[in-house]
Each structure stands twice: as C-alpha cells, then as structure tokens.
Amino acid sequence: MTRGRLWKRSLVVALLSLLPVIASGCAVIGGSPQSVNRxxxxxxxxxxxxxxxxxxxSVLVFVLVTAILLFALWRFRRRPGEDRRPEQLHxxxxxxxAWTMVPAIILxxxxxxxxxxxxELDRDPGPDALTVRVIGHQWWxxxxxxxxxxxxxxxxxxxxxxxxxxxxxxxxxxxxFWIPRLAGKRDVIPGWNNVLSFTPEEVGTFPGQCAExxxxxxxxxxxxxxxxxxxxxxxxxxxxxxPAAEVPADPLAARGRELFLTPANxxxxxxxxxxxxxxxxxxxxxxxxxxxxxxxxxxxxxxxxNLAQWLRNPQAVKPGNKMVLPRQLTDEEIEALVAYLMSLQ
Amino acid sequence: xxxxxxxxxxxxxxxSALVEWLTTVDHKKIGILYFWSSLAFLLIGxxxxxxxxxxxxxxxxxxxxxxxxxxxxxMHGTIMIFLVVMPLNAAFFNFFxxxxxxxxxxxxxxxxxxxxxxxxxxxxxxxxxxxFGAAPDGGWFGYANLTSSRLYSPGLNIDFWVMGLQVLGVAxxxxxxxxxxxxxNMRAPGMSLMRMPVFVWMTLVTAVLILLAFPSxxxxxxxxxxxxxxxxxxxxxxxxxxxxIWQHLFWIFGHPEVYILILxxxxxxxxxxxxxxxxxxxxYTFVVFAGIVIAFLSFGVWAHHMFAVGLGPVxxxxxxxxxxxxxxxxxxxxxxWLGTLWGxxxxxxxxxxxxxxxxxxxxxxxISGVMHASVPVDYWQTDSYxxxxxxxxxxxxxSLLAIMAAIYYWFPKMFGRMLDERLGKLHFWxxxxxxxxxxxxxxxxxxxxxxxxxFTYSADMGWDLWNLVASIGAYLLGASTLLLFxxxxxxxxxxxxxPADPWDGRTLEWAIPSPPPAHNFDVVPxxxxxxxxxxxxxxAEEVVGPAPERHGAESGHNPHNPHNAGSGxxxxxxxxxxxxxxxxxxxxxxxWFPLTTAAGLTLMGAGMVVHATESxxxxxxxxxxxxxxxxxxxxxxxxxxPIHEESHA
Numbered sequence: 001m002t003r004g005r006l007w008k009r010s011l012v013v014a015l016l017s018l019l020p021v022i023a024s025g026c027a028v029i030g031g032s033p034q035s036v037n038r039x040x041x042x043x044x045x046x047x048x049x050x051x052x053x054x055x056x057x058s059v060l061v062f063v064l065v066t067a068i069l070l071f072a073l074w075r076f077r078r079r080p081g082e083d084r085r086p087e088q089l090h091x092x093x094x095x096x097x098a099w100t101m102v103p104a105i106i107l108x109x110x111x112x113x114x115x116x117x118x119x120e121l122d123r124d125p126g127p128d129a130l131t132v133r134v135i136g137h138q139w140w141x142x143x144x145x146x147x148x149x150x151x152x153x154x155x156x157x158x159x160x161x162x163x164x165x166x167x168x169x170x171x172x173x174x175x176x177f178w179i180p181r182l183a184g185k186r187d188v189i190p191g192w193n194n195v196l197s198f199t200p201e202e203v204g205t206f207p208g209q210c211a212e213x214x215x216x217x218x219x220x221x222x223x224x225x226x227x228x229x230x231x232x233x234x235x236x237x238x239x240x241x242x243p244a245a246e247v248p249a250d251p252l253a254a255r256g257r258e259l260f261l262t263p264a265n266x267x268x269x270x271x272x273x274x275x276x277x278x279x280x281x282x283x284x285x286x287x288x289x290x291x292x293x294x295x296x297x298x299x300x301x302x303x304x305x306n307l308a309q310w311l312r313n314p315q316a317v318k319p320g321n322k323m324v325l326p327r328q329l330t331d332e333e334i335e336a337l338v339a340y341l342m343s344l345q
Numbered sequence: 346x347x348x349x350x351x352x353x354x355x356x357x358x359x360x361s362a363l364v365e366w367l368t369t370v371d372h373k374k375i376g377i378l379y380f381w382s383s384l385a386f387l388l389i390g391x392x393x394x395x396x397x398x399x400x401x402x403x404x405x406x407x408x409x410x411x412x413x414x415x416x417x418x419x420m421h422g423t424i425m426i427f428l429v430v431m432p433l434n435a436a437f438f439n440f441f442x443x444x445x446x447x448x449x450x451x452x453x454x455x456x457x458x459x460x461x462x463x464x465x466x467x468x469x470x471x472x473x474x475x476x477f478g479a480a481p482d483g484g485w486f487g488y489a490n491l492t493s494s495r496l497y498s499p500g501l502n503i504d505f506w507v508m509g510l511q512v513l514g515v516a517x518x519x520x521x522x523x524x525x526x527x528x529x530n531m532r533a534p535g536m537s538l539m540r541m542p543v544f545v546w547m548t549l550v551t552a553v554l555i556l557l558a559f560p561s562x563x564x565x566x567x568x569x570x571x572x573x574x575x576x577x578x579x580x581x582x583x584x585x586x587x588x589x590i591w592q593h594l595f596w597i598f599g600h601p602e603v604y605i606l607i608l609x610x611x612x613x614x615x616x617x618x619x620x621x622x623x624x625x626x627x628x629y630t631f632v633v634f635a636g637i638v639i640a641f642l643s644f645g646v647w648a649h650h651m652f653a654v655g656l657g658p659v660x661x662x663x664x665x666x667x668x669x670x671x672x673x674x675x676x677x678x679x680x681x682w683l684g685t686l687w688g689x690x691x692x693x694x695x696x697x698x699x700x701x702x703x704x705x706x707x708x709x710x711x712i713s714g715v716m717h718a719s720v721p722v723d724y725w726q727t728d729s730y731x732x733x734x735x736x737x738x739x740x741x742x743x744s745l746l747a748i749m750a751a752i753y754y755w756f757p758k759m760f761g762r763m764l765d766e767r768l769g770k771l772h773f774w775x776x777x778x779x780x781x782x783x784x785x786x787x788x789x790x791x792x793x794x795x796x797x798x799x800f801t802y803s804a805d806m807g808w809d810l811w812n813l814v815a816s817i818g819a820y821l822l823g824a825s826t827l828l829l830f831x832x833x834x835x836x837x838x839x840x841x842x843x844p845a846d847p848w849d850g851r852t853l854e855w856a857i858p859s860p861p862p863a864h865n866f867d868v869v870p871x872x873x874x875x876x877x878x879x880x881x882x883x884x885a886e887e888v889v890g891p892a893p894e895r896h897g898a899e900s901g902h903n904p905h906n907p908h909n910a911g912s913g914x915x916x917x918x919x920x921x922x923x924x925x926x927x928x929x930x931x932x933x934x935x936x937w938f939p940l941t942t943a944a945g946l947t948l949m950g951a952g953m954v955v956h957a958t959e960s961x962x963x964x965x966x967x968x969x970x971x972x973x974x975x976x977x978x979x980x981x982x983x984x985x986x987p988i989h990e991e992s993h994a
Contacts, residue, residue, distance in 0.1 A: 033794075033807070035792060050719065051716070058716065072686040072689075073693075082690070084623075085623050086624055086689050089688060091629065091681075096628050096681075100677055102676075118658050122658045183724075185728065192589070209796060219800045
C-alpha cells in the first residue's frame with residue numbers, strides 16, 4: 001500500500017469513526033431535565049433562538065475551513081519520490097483584505113441581535129413581578145418571599161406567565177444561580193445585590209444548581225423551581241403562612257419536637273421553626289420542611305427514610321456539609337425527629 | 346584546529362555530567378531541561394485528567410469523593426497551564442529562538458538558568474502539596490473569597506497554590522524579560538524585525554504579554570496572601586472588601602494568558618506548514634500583525650469571563666464587542682495557513698499532520714469562543730461543560746497539537762535523532778480520534794445543562810452516555826500520549842545520525858549540525874531575507890525586502906562554511922567571531938548562583954506555607970529568613986562572580 005493510499009484510507013476511517021458520535025449526538029442530546037434546547041421560560045427561549053443561527057453560521061465556517069484544508073492536503077500532497085519546489089508565493093493583499101472583511105461581516109451579523117437581546121434581558125420586569133430574595137449558602141439555597149412573609153429552602157415556587165424578579169445575595173462565598181431551562185446564569189455574590197428576571201412559560205418542576213465553584217459540595221448545591229398556576233401558588237403561599245408551632249397530636253412527633261427544641265441537641269442553634277424557640281439562622285428554615293420535595297440541598301428526596309438517613313449521619317450523605325451533630329442520635333430519637341419534621345407541613 | 350581550540354576553551358569548565366546540567370547557562374541545555382521537566386509534568390497532569398474522567402464515567406460514582414476531586418481538577422488545570430504548556434513553549438523559546446535569530450545564546454544566560462530553576466522548584470513546591478494531603482482545591486482560577494478567607498479554605502491547600510504560583514511567576518517574568526531583550530538586541534546582521542521567523546515574532550509578542558499580564562496575577566496573589574496571613578480584607582465583603590476585585594485582577598492576567606499559551610504554538614505552525622509545503626508563509630506581514638493585534642486586544646476582553654457576574658449590560662456590551670474583534674485577526678491567521686498549504690508540495694510527515702489538524706481543531710475552539718462572546722448565549726454556556734469543550738479545543742486542539750507538531754519537527758535538531766514516523770502517525774491518529782471523542786461530547790453535555798467542576802451527577806440527569814464516551818476518549822488519548830514517550834525514548838537509544846537539515850528547512854537552525862555545537866554558529870550568519878536558510882540553499886531570487894545594510898553582506902554566504910563569512914557586525918553578541926576564528930568564541934561560564942537564588946526564593950515560599958501550619962508555625966518565618974539570606978548571598982555572588990572578559994552575561 002502506498003503512502004498516499006494509507007493516508008487517504010486512515011483519513012476516511014477517522015472521519016467515519018467521528019460521524020456516529022456527531023450524528024448520535026444530535027439524536028441523543030436534549031433529554032436531560034436541564035437541557036437548554038427545550039426552554040420553558042422567555043429568557044432561555046430567546047437565548048436559544050439567538051444561539052441556533054450562530055450555531056449554523058459556525059458550522060458553515062468550520063465546514064468551509066475544513067473543506068479547504070482537506071482539499072489542499074489532498075490536491076497538493078507530495079507523492080513518494082517526488083521532489084518539486086513550488087512557486088515561492090508570498091501572499092496576496094486582495095485575498096487578505098477579503099478574509100479580513102468576511103469574518104468582520106459575520107461578527108457584525110452576530111453582534112446586533114446579541115447586544116439587543118442582552119439589554120432586553122436586563123430590563124426591569126415591572127411592578128407586576130413576583131419578587132423573591134435568593135440567598136446562597138454553602139451548599140443550599142434560601143428563598144424569601146418578602147410580600148408574603150414566607151421563607152423556604154431549595155424550592156422556588158413561581159407563577160406561570162408572571163414575571164419573577166430574583167434579588168440575590170450570598171451568605172458566604174460566590175455562587176451562581178442557574179435554572180437551565182428557564183434562564184441564564186447570574187452570580188450570587190456576597191455584598192452584591194444581583195437581580196435576575198425572567199418569565200416562566202410552562203407549568204412544571206425544573207431542576208437547577210449552583211454554577212460557580214463554591215467549595216467541597218458545589219456539585220450538590222441543587223434546587224428546584226416549581227412553576228405553578230396562580231391558584232396553586234396562592235394555595236401554597238397560604239399553607240406556608242400557617243404557623244407550624246402547635247405540639248403535634250402524634251406522641252412520636254411530640255417527642256421529636258421536644259428533642260428538636262432541647263438546646264443541648266443543638267438543632268435550634270442553626271434551624272428556625274416559626275412560632276417556637278428555634279430561631280437559628282445558619283441552616284435552612286424548617287417551618288414547613290414536611291411540605292418540601294427535596295432536602296439537603298437537593299441531594300435527597302424528602303421521604304421519611306431519606307430524612308432518617310440524613311439524621312443518622314449527614315456527613316456520610318454529603319461529606320463536608322455544614323451540618324454537624326453534637327452526638328450520634330439513637331434510632332429511637334431519629335424516628336421521633338423524622339415524625340416531627342414530617343409533621344411540619 | 347578550530348575544534349581543538351574549542352575543546353581547550355571548554356575544558357576549563359569540564360565537570361561531571363550532573364554538575365554540568367546543574368550549572369549550565371547554555372540556552373540549548375536549559376531548553377532541554379524545560380522540555381523534559383514539562384513533559385514529566387504532562388504525565389502528571391494527564392494522569393489527573395484520567396482520574397477526573399474515571400470519577401465521572403458513571404453517575405453517582407464514589408471513586409474519588411468531593412475533596413479529592415476538587416484537588417484533582419484544580420491541579421489538572423494549574424499543572425497543564427503553568428507546568429506544561431507554558432514551559433513547553435519556553436523549551437522551544439530557549440532552544441530555538443537564539444538559533445533562529447543567529448545568536449550564540451540569550452541576552453542573560455544566567456538569568457535564563459535562574460528562570461528554569463525557579464520554574465522547577467516552584468513546580469515542586471506546588472506538587473509537594475500532594476505529599477501533605479493538601480493539594481490546592483480552589484480551582485486554577487482560585488476565586489476569592491473562597492480562597493482568600495481561612496474561614497472557607499482552612500487547610501494549607503490554597504497556601505501551596507499561592508506560594509507555588511508566586512515562585513512560578515518570578516520565573517516567568519525573568520524569562521520573558523530575557524527573551525524580549527534577546528530578540529530585540531541579539532539578532533544576526535541582516536535579521537531585521539520583518540525578516541524574523543514568525544515563531545520568533547510570536548515569542549517576542551508573548552514576552553510582552555507576560556511582562557504586562559503577570560504583574561496583575563502577582564498583585565492578586567499578594568492580596569490573597571495578605572488576606573490569609575495578615576488579616577487584611579481586600580476580598581472580605583463583611584469588612585467592605587469585594588471578592589469580584591480578584592476576578593478582575595485574575596482575568597486581566599488570565600485572558601492574555603490564553604494568548605501566552607496559544608501564540609507561540611501559532612508561531613510553531615507558521616514554521617512547520619511552510620517547511621512541509623516548501624512554500625513561504627502566506628501573508629507573513631498579515632500573520633505577524635494579526636498576532637500583535639490579538640495580543641493588544643487580549644488586554645481589553647477580560648470581563649468576558651465575567652458576563653454572569655452582573656457588571657451590567659454596558660460593560661458587558663463593550664467586552665462582547667472587543668471579544669468578537671479578536672476573532673478577525675484569528676480568522677486572518679487561519680486563512681493564511683490555508684493559503685500556505687495551497688499550491689505547496691506538501692509532505693505528509695507526522696509534524697505536518699499535527700500542524701494541519703491544529704487548523705481544524707483550533708477553528709472549532711475559535712468559533713465556540715465567538716458563541717461565548719454573544720453575552721446572552723454565554724449566560725447559558727459559561728461554567729457549563731460547553732466551556733470545558735471550548736477551551737480544550739483551544740488549549741489541546743490548539744496549543745498541544747501544535748506543540749506535538751513542534752516536537753516531531755524539532756526533535757532531530759534538539760537530540761540529533763529522527764523520531765519514528767510510523768509510530769508518529771499512529772500517535773497522531775490516536776490523538777486526533779481520542780481528543781475528539783473526549784471533548785466533542787462535552788458540547789452536548791453543555792446543551793444538556795451540566796455545570797463544570799461537579800464531582801458527581803445523579804443518574805436521572807441523563808448525562809451518563811456522553812460522560813462515558815468522553816471518559817473512553819480520555820483513556821484513548823492517554824494511551825496515545827504514551828506512544829509519544831515510547832517513540833522518544835526508543836529514538837534516544839539509537840545513534841545520533843540526524844542530518845543538519847532533515848526537512849529541507851527554511852530557517853537558520855537547520856543551517857547548523859543536529860544537535861548544534863555549544864557555540865551554535867561557527868560564524869555568525871548574515872541574513873539576506875526572510876527564510877534565511879532557504880535563500881542560502883536555493884538562491885537569491887527569493888530575497889524579499891532590502892539587502893542587509895550592514896557591511897560584509899555582499900559576498901555569498903553559506904552558513905555551513907566558516908571561511909566564507911564576512912566580518913559580520915557583532916554588536917550585542919559579546920564575542921567577535923569573524924573570519925572563522927572560532928577560538929575567540931567565548932561561552933558564558935557555568936554558574937551555581939542561578940540555582941541557589943531560585944532555591945532561596947522557593948524556600949521563602951515554603952516558609953510561608955510552614956507558617957500556616959498548626960504545629961510548625963514558629964518555624965515559618967525563620968525559614969523565610971533563611972530563604973531571603975540565600976537569595977541575597979546568591980545575588981551578591983552572582984554580581985561578583987568572575988566572568989570571562991567577553992562573556993555574554
């Protein structure tokens with residue numbers, strides 16, 4: 001086999017081996033609950049609509065460059081034993097001007113919609129918007145609804161087709177707030193009061209997570225955005241506004257309440273339950289923890305089994321997290337605490 | 346006669362091989378030291394990459410755990426940038442810039458040795474963190490206030506990172522200064538700026554970039570150090586500081602750094618494509634000025650790393666525009682490389698294959714970079730795997746593929762042996778396939794909303810397939826890199842029989858034997874045009890631009906033949922070797938002081954790390970003091986070292 005044929009054959013093999021990757025890529029992407037190509041909010045929809053034409057322009061540029069490259073390599077290759085010296089061509093000013101202008105024009109085409117959309121995304125959503133304060137903590141999210149006097153963790157409830165205005169601050173280091181299907185990222189910086197606005201356009205649950213490296217459990221700083229109809233949202237708000245302070249009727253849960261409020265057990269040093277002595281501000285507010293779908297910064301679904309697993313050894317579930325128990329809880333204590341926390345609906 | 350005189354001259358410095366390497370000030374030996382050190386670090390950085398890909402190969406994997414994973418990805422990035430690509434570029438600067446400009450050494454040979462030793466010791470300080478179980482874990486970008494406050498990063502991890510990078514920064518600055526002066530002052534007669542090989546041009550531009558960009562990193566690192574050690578609050582929001590200041594300081598360094606990593610490889614490509622096409626570089630002037638324009642613009646784009654910070658739409662608009670502008674000179678380069686190949690007589694050697702694949706792969710990285718410049722799109726892509734794909738297409742598909750091409754191209758000159766072409770081509774194809782298999786799927790993961798720097802992901806995210814493919818690609822890439830080492834090590838056991846000019850080269854390094862003698866050129870060459878050696882070989886009809894103005898240029902020069910030389914203008918060379926009187930070539934004497942100065946500097950950094958320990962804190966400042974004393978004594982010795990009356994230093 002001559003060298004030229006070897007070269008051609010290996011090139012074909014290489015290209016063919018890449019094709020399935022690319023082809024299947026186009027078929028298999030988009031299936032994640034965080035896939036941006038299925039936007040469910042105005043912000044991400046506009047971003048995706050901006051991306052698609054840029055993508056095709058890019059494909060065009062790449063195909064052009066690669067086609068010229070491969071053709072030149074094939075057409076002007078030196079065959080074995082061939083010893084020629086081509087004309088010593090130093091350049092061509094017209095060509096240079098042409099290929100300076102072409103990228104400039106392509107970039108101008110990209111720049112115009114880029115800049116206009118950027119200013120559009122930054123526009124204030126108006127007085128109708130739902131305002132939520134977002135506080136980043138290592139490694140969980142706090143959501144405050146000032147107009148309803150509701151505080152929750154890791155679950156952001158918003159209303160479909162109603163603009164939402166997130167005012168964001170961090171309790172410790174820099175985080176970044178990202179719900180891929182609804183909007184782009186906005187960093188959550190201590191001492192800054194960043195704002196992110198968008199309008200959810202689809203009812204459903206959309207996962208998001210921290211996008212700026214923020215320490216050991218950055219990967220597990222997740223949350224969910226629950227987009228509801230106005231009626232569902234109002235019902236949720238009413239439920240969250242209920243005090244959860246009464247002693248539960250279930251004796252097991254009552255025992256759990258007692259354990260929770262005993263200062264020596266340290267729970268109330270970090271956690272708050274409205275209407276009780278638990279006023280800690282370090283960890284998530286647990287007033288309605290039983291109503292939430294996820295716990296521990298989105299690592300676990302909120303089931304009695306998972307809650308028990310968490311209370312048994314939070315450091316095993318999420319190594320490095322800030323929840324440190326003063327002592328190992330007994331199985332009986334865990335059972336009681338789970339009953340109490342689950343009763344906080 | 347010439348040879349024996351040279352031997353006599355060198356006999357004064359005959360020492361054991363080890364001492365020879367430790368005290369050398371020869372730019373070629375220092376280049377080789379850089380070469381092997383950074384290749385060793387490439388193996389470490391590559392191994393860390395394989396650990397990352399092994400952790401992510403399946404969802405919910407527990408192979409590494411969060412702390413180890415964070416250390417591994419931090420060190421992978423830090424090593425690949427500061428300990429692999431930059432010093433590999435430096436290896437080629439060292440070995441080839443003096444040869445390509447017809448000089449006998451760099452402007453400051455001992456400073457050059459110091460740069461190498463400070464680089465090596467700084468690297469070892471950084472890597473020693475693994476031995477103490479405290480490898481840096483804040484990312485290569487080390488965002489404050491996570492890194493600046495002991496509240497959020499209590500261990501020694503970040504201290505190793507800060508001190509290691511400070512030592513490396515000194516090494517880099519010294520080296521940049523050296524090459525800047527060398528290129529400005531030490532060119533052979535007739536080598537006007539616009540006759541310099543493009544690799545030399547890109548070295549010069551890179552030196553300027555380093556000189557202007559690294560101080561910003563240094564300042565930032567000093568501020569982190571003060572916040573951590575001395576209770577300042579530069580980045581502490583609770584006391585009125587602002588962590589975003591670090592991001593500005595870091596990216597004012599960090600974006601030019603990208604061009605520090607890619608411009609020298611672009612220079613390599615601009616040497617290799619013409620050689621194997623047997624044509625001059627198409628549009629030399631445009632390629633050179635495109636490089637300069639890229640470098641200039643690179644200082645005005647840093648905030649495109651910070652679009653999601655919330656600086657506001659007006660700053661974002663400015664930085665988006667300047668970022669898009671950079672694509673224009675970059676496109677000009679790509680088209681000129683294509684123009685170089687067009688109409689050539691292309692020889693399909695391994696070096697050419699790597700260089701050609703650079704064009705295609707770098708184009709992918711370049712156009713995904715344009716996507717990021719579109720601010721709204723970047724709100725999605727930043728800190729997602731899309732960005733990981735992008736910069737690996739630039740730094741692997743760009744820098745490293747070009748460096749691979751340069752290794753195959755220049756290995757014969759450095760070691761006098763030709764690398765095996767069959768093994769080389771196998772290495773090339775495995776690399777190209779493994780690279781694309783690893784990094785192309787990361788675009789898909791970016792579309793699927795996978796963020797960067799996560800040690801794990803759950804099975805219900807639907808990210809398993811492309812992570813699996815990427816991991817398989819990474820193993821393939823690892824195996825292909827081993828082939829390069831097999832090739833180099835087996836080649837080094839063969840006899841050194843490479844010809845002086847194996848590729849029909851165009852630049853001056855091919856005019857002298859492989860490997861070159863200690864003094865490089867028997868006679869300083871006189872340069873009559875671009876592609877100086879090609880003109881000497883094939884005649885003057887190729888001469889571009891005016892003939893050299895300096896005297897001694899009228900006769901036909903053959904750099905091979907010392908008796909055929911005019912008395913070239915030796916200003917700036919420190920030696921006067923005209924008329925074949927090689928006995929007068931004085932090589933700078935070896936010196937221990939560069940090594941001891943670098944060791945003292947590193948000791949200062951190590952002392953600061955010790956100071957941050959719990960048990961040995963009281964030893965910290967005494968060690969720093971010892972380091973300072975060592976630096977001072979070494980510098981005194983350096984200053985008063987008896988040097989040859991005509992030494993370069």
